[in-house]
Amino acid sequence: MYHRSFGLAKLVSDMMKPGFRILDLGALSFGTTQAFLKQKCQCHVEDLIEYLAELKEGEDPIAALSEHLIPKPSNLKFDVVLCWDILNFLELDVIEHLIHCLAPHLKAGTVLHTMRYTGQLPEHPRRFKLLDDFCFEYVDDTSYPRIKAKGHSTVTLLKRMHRFSLCNTLMQRDGMDKNVTEHLLEYESTTSKQRLHGSLSGSVSTYFTDQALRDRAQFPGIVKLFKQLPDNARLLDCGRKAAQNRDATVRHAKELFMEDLFASMSWQKKIAPDHANDAPSTKNHLSEAMLRFTNGTTFDAILLWDFLNFCTQTQVQQLNSALLPMLQTGTLLHFVMFKGKGRPNTPAIFEMQNNGEVTIKGDVTGNHPRDIQSTAELMRLLPKYKLHAHHFGRLVTGESYQEFVLQCVSQ
Numbered sequence: 479m480y481h482r483s484f485g486l487a488k489l490v491s492d493m494m495k496p497g498f499r500i501l502d503l504g505a506l507s508f509g510t511t512q513a514f515l516k517q518k519c520q521c522h523v524e525d526l527i528e529y530l531a532e533l534k535e536g537e538d539p540i541a542a543l544s545e546h547l548i549p550k551p552s553n554l555k556f557d558v559v560l561c562w563d564i565l566n567f568l569e570l571d572v573i574e575h576l577i578h579c580l581a582p583h584l585k586a587g588t589v590l591h592t593m594r595y596t597g598q599l600p601e602h603p604r605r606f607k608l609l610d611d612f613c614f615e616y617v618d619d620t621s622y623p624r625i626k627a628k629g630h631s632t633v634t635l636l637k638r639m640h641r642f643s644l645c646n647t648l649m650q651r652d653g654m655d656k657n658v659t660e661h662l663l664e665y666e667s668t669t670s671k672q673r674l675h676g677s678l679s680g681s682v683s684t685y686f687t688d689q690a691l692r693d694r695a696q697f698p699g700i701v702k703l704f705k706q707l708p709d710n711a712r713l714l715d716c717g718r719k720a721a722q723n724r725d726a727t728v729r730h731a732k733e734l735f736m737e738d739l740f741a742s743m744s745w746q747k748k749i750a751p752d753h754a755n756d757a758p759s760t761k762n763h764l765s766e767a768m769l770r771f772t773n774g775t776t777f778d779a780i781l782l783w784d785f786l787n788f789c790t791q792t793q794v795q796q797l798n799s800a801l802l803p804m805l806q807t808g809t810l811l812h813f814v815m816f817k818g819k820g821r822p823n824t825p826a827i828f829e830m831q832n833n834g835e836v837t838i839k840g841d842v843t844g845n846h847p848r849d850i851q852s853t854a855e856l857m858r859l860l861p862k863y864k865l866h867a868h869h870f871g872r873l874v875t876g877e878s879y880q881e882f883v884l885q886c887v888s889q
Contacts, residue, residue: 479616480609482653485591485646485660487612489558493589494519498557501580503564505605522556524548526564527603530623539568540575547579555585561592563658565635566627567603573630574638581640588665590642594635596733597657599627613653631710631732632661641666644728647736650771659733693838693875699867699883700781701834703810704730707778714804717783718827727830731778735771739785740825742768743793764796769804776806782813783828784842786856787821790849794859802862809886811863815853816842817878842877853880862886 496518505527514521529546533539559580565573602624606614636644642663649659707713713731716739728734743764780801786794801811814828822844829837850856857863863884872878 479655480613480653481606481616481655481658482613482651483593483660484612484648484651484654485593485662486560488646488648488662489589489591490514490517490612494558499555500558500560501556501583502560504560504562522548522550526568527622530564530567530603530625531621533623539572543572543575544579550583552582554583556580556583556588557585559584559588559590561590562606563593563595563600563603563627565592566595566599566630567623567625569628570630570634570638573635574640577638577640577642584641584665586666590639590663590665592661592663594630594632594659594661595627595657596659599629601626632659632734633729633732636663636728639663647734649735650775656772693873694835695838695871695873695879696834697814697836697871697881698869699881700812700830700836702867703779703812703883706810707731711778712776714777714780716781716785718825727781729832735775735777737769739764739768739782739797740788743788764793764800769800771804773803776804777809778806779810779812780804782811784814784816784825786813786850787816787848788825791855791859794850794856798860798862805862805886807886807888810866811860811882811884811886813882815856815880815882817880818843818848820845821848822846838873842873842879860884862888 494514494517498514498517498519500514500519500521502521502523503526504523505525524547526546529543532546533542568576602622605617605619605622607617609615632644632647636642642665644661645664646662647659648654648662650656654660707730709732711731712733712735713727714735714737715727716737718738718740789797820843822841823846824840826838826840826842829839831837850859864887865882866885867881867883869881870878871881
C-alpha cells in the first residue's frame with residue numbers, strides 16, 4: 479500500500495531552508511533524513527518506534543519516555559518536528575508529556591507534521607519506505623510493536639498540544655491513503671502564522687495577499703450552528719485558505735475539511751478556453767475538480783462565508799448539485815450576504831475567534847455588480863433547504879449584511 483505525503487512535500491519544497499534543524503521522531507530507516515540532508519538541514523533522530531518496542535507491560539510510559547529521549551543542548555531549537563504516525567499509538571498523557579519535554583527546544587514558528595488515521599485503524603505503527611517525490615510504501619515490519627492505534631480525534635489531540643495550533647490539514651488528495659489525514663501545526667502561531675500560510679497557499683491562489691483587520695462581528699447564526707453539532711461532527715469550511723486561525727473552528731468538529739471554493743473558481747476562469755460564439759463558455763462554470771471527496775463523505779455543516787456573493791445563478795446551481803452527495807437530512811449550510819449593489823474583487827477572510835467573534839479582513843463591498851440581487855432569488859436556487867436561522871447585522875464600518883443558516887430537509 480502507498481501514501482503520497484503532500485504535507486512533507488510542502489515542507490521540503492516551500493518552507494525548508496538550508497540550516498533548518500529537523501527533529502525526526504521516527505525510525506532512521508524511514509529514509510527522509512537523506513532528503514533533508516540534501517537541503518543542508520541538520521537532522522536529529524529520536525526513534526520513538528524503539529521506545530514503543532522496548533516499553534514493558536506495567537512500566538510507567540511517561541518515565542520510560544523521559545529516559546528514552548536524548549538530552550539536548552539548552553540552546554538547540556528545532557524548526558521542524560516530524561511525528562509520522564507515532565502520535566496515533568501514544569496515550570494522550572504521554573503525548574502531553576512528550577510536548578512538555580520538547581518545549582525547551584521549540585520556538586515561535588516551529589512546524590510539527592503528523593499523520594492521523596481515520597476509518598480503519600492499523601494494528602501497529604507503519605514503516606514508511608521512501609520511494610520518490612515523497613511517495614511512501616507501507617512496509618509490514620515484524621519488528622515493530624503490535625499496538626493498535628488509539629483513534630484520537632483532531633480536537634482531542636489539539637487539547638494536549640499546548641502552544642501548537644492547527645494551521646493546515648491535507649486529506650483526500652490524489653495518491654494519499656484515504657484513511658490518512660495530515661496535519662501541520664505551528665508553535666506559538668500568533669506571532670508567526672503568516673510565514674507558514676504564505677508558503678502553503680500554493681500558486682493557484684494568487685489572490686492571497688496580506689489583509690489588514692477590517693472589522694469584528696458577532697454572527698449569532700454560526701454560534702447556534704456550532705452548539706447544535708454532534709460530538710463527532712464533520713465540518714466543511716469553504717472559506718479562503720488565507721484564513722490563519724482555524725483553532726476556534728476545529729474545536730467544534732471531530733473532522734474539519736477545507737476547500738477554498740473561490741480559488742477553484744478563479745483557477746477555472748484562468749484555464750477555461752475561449753469558445754466560439756456558437757459554443758457556451760466554461761469560464762463562468764465551477765471547476766469539475768472541486769469538492770472531490772471520497773464517495774460516501776457527508777457533512778454535518780458547511781460554511782460558505784461570503785462565497786455566494788461572487789456567484790452567478792448558474793454557479794449557485796452547480797454548487798448545489800456538487801454538494802448534494804455530501805448532504806444528509808439536517809445538514810446545516812451557513813453563508814453571509816452583504817447588501818449593496820457592488821461586490822469586491824475577492825472574498826473577505828473570516829476567522830472564528832475563541833470568544834465567538836468573527837474577525838473580517840479585506841473588503842466586503844466594491845464596484846463589481848452582484849449577479850444575485852435578492853434573497854428570494856437565492857432561495858429558489860437552493861430548493862432542498864429550509865431557513866434555520868437568520869440575522870440582520872451591520873459592521874462597525876457601516877456595511878449591512880444578512881447571515882443565513884439553512885437546513886437540508888430531505889436527502
